[in-house]
Structure formats: structure tokens, C-alpha cells
Amino acid sequence: MPKIAVIGDVHSFWTDFDIQYFNNSDYEYLLFTGDLPRFFGGISDAKKLARLSKPVFVIPGNHDGSNLKQFMAELKNKPMLSHLFGRGQDKMMKSYDDALGMATLSGYSTHPLPEFGPDVSLIAARPHSMGGDRLYFQSYLKRQFQVSTIEESIMRLKKIVDESAQNIIFLAHNGPRGLGDKASDIWGCDFNTAYGDFGDEDLRVAVEYAKGQGKRVLAVIAGHMHQRLKKTKQRRQWFIFKNGISYINAAHVPRIFNHNEKKWHHHISLQFEKEQLQVSEVLVTPQGEVRTQIMERSELDYST
Ligand SMILES: [Fe+2]
Ligand SMILES: [Fe+2]
Secondary structure, eight states, rough: OEEEEEEEEOOOOHHHHHHHHHSSSSSSSEOOSOOOOOSSOOOOHHHHTTTOOOEEOOOOOTTOOOOOOHHHHHTTOOHHHHHTTTTTTHHEEEEHHHHHHTEESSEEEEOOTTTTTEEEEEEETTTTOTTTOOOHHHHHHHHHHOHHHOHHHHHHHHHHHHHSSEEEEEEEEEESSOOOOOOTTBBSSSSSSGGOBBBHHHHHHHHHHHHHHTTEEEEEEEEEOOOOOOTTBBBBOEEEEETTEEEEOOSSSOOOOOEETEEEEEEEEEEEETTEEEEEEEOOOOOOOOOEEEEOOOHBOOOO
């Protein structure tokens, strides 16, 4: 059965073993939720993904193509300063795209996934999302995508839904609103609990719109809100099955970690089983050990 691998926010946790592992795997597609660099930029990290021999889709996050000053201006909601410090972002993203080689830089785009199913599209949502209720990197999004408000982003995403196949997988950097406002919820804010639900409103509306148009949304995949909570260091909820849709926060950061004197590499596996999407968490070591946990849909259906 066809399989997709989802790799959450990389943040420079990527080695030659990952290249070998995924190139020798039986995955048809590899999806990256963005935030490739440890901090900012990401061109050298993008270059490493160019060595993958499978079809790859990357949606850029808030760390991709940006810089520290711009990032701080965004955090403090200073759009003019962000504009000033972010003037090089177009050039940076062009170099980032070049560095990705055959891997596809996505965002406000739709892509057929013929190996995964005859009528399946991948929709890459708003690139460079930073969560919350406002549009970050406004001037860059306006220049590149003619989007300068959340409302314009919604319109753009709806148009992309219309152009997509009957079955849809959404790939975003940050997940949709509406899935909980606690710090430990799938896209709840852990750095300031006053923010509550830190999901994206435009993505929430796009998913609802797709369903309203009679399309089947198989999965909504994103990262950004890292699984390990800032204050308690506990793990946030990272998978929800709700109203027939699998919501996955793949941002296990760091995705390579030590346990029992071994280095474990994290990713998520998606597989069609009996017309249903099966979601599994997979941990592997360069020594060939594998740990797989299949997420049980019945236990995790929050739709009632
Ligand atoms: Fe992020
Ligand atoms: Fe991140």
C-alpha cells in the first residue's frame, strides 16, 4: 500500500543516515513541515534535502529564509521593521529553492499525488506561518503571493481547494485553529498561555471549505508548535482524529535524540489501509532498530 513519510521541523537535525534511510525506504513521498535551519536562513539545510531520491515537498516555516532581526520585529508585531529587515527574504528564498534541487518548495500550491491514489492532491497552505491570529511576514507574502491579510489568504486557499482533486492532504507549517486552547493541545500556545489556541484561522476555514465542497480531507499535517512544551517539558498532544480527518503535529524537536545510548530519528508514516489512513510514529536508529506506534483512531476520535 502506498506510503508517505512526514518529517517535522528539522531544525538542522538531519544526517547522512536520514538520506540513506529515506532513499532506501518504501515511501512514495516525503513531506517536510519546514523550519529546516537550527535558527535562520536554511540554505545549507535545504541543500542536504537535495540528495533525497524520492519526491519531496517542503513548506517553509517562520525560520526558513528569515533572519533574527526580522523575526524579532515579527514577534513584537512591528510590520515596518520586519519589512525593513526582511528585504532580502525574496533572494534568500530563491537560493533556498535552488538549494532544494529536485525537492519542491511549496506554499499556496496544489500538487497531484498519483502514487498515493488516483484522485489525491497535496495542498500546501500559507508558507512562513508563525501561528496566532495575524499574518506574519506580510510584506514578503504580499510581494510573492499577493496576500496581505488573513482574509486574502482564505480566498487564495479556497481557490486552491477548488483546483484540487477530490481527496486532499493539507501540508502547512502551523496547524489550523479550533483544536484546543490549552498549552498541551495539538496547536495550543505554550510560550504564552494567554494566547490559547495558536492555530491558523485561514487553514481552519480552508479545511471546512473543502469539506463543504464535498471533498474528502484525509489529513492535515503541520508542525511549528514543537511537541515538547516549553515550561513543563511534557509532550503535547500530536495526533487527533476528528470528523474523519487525521490532524498531525509532526514537530518532534529535536527529531534526533539520545535514548539508551542510541540515537533515534523521528518521523511519521501515513499509509492507506482498507480505505482508511493509518498514522504511525516511527523511530529508527542507524543500527537498524525500529520502533513503530500505530495511532488508534477509535481512542483518539474527538468528534463527539
Ligand atoms: Fe516554526
Ligand atoms: Fe520549529
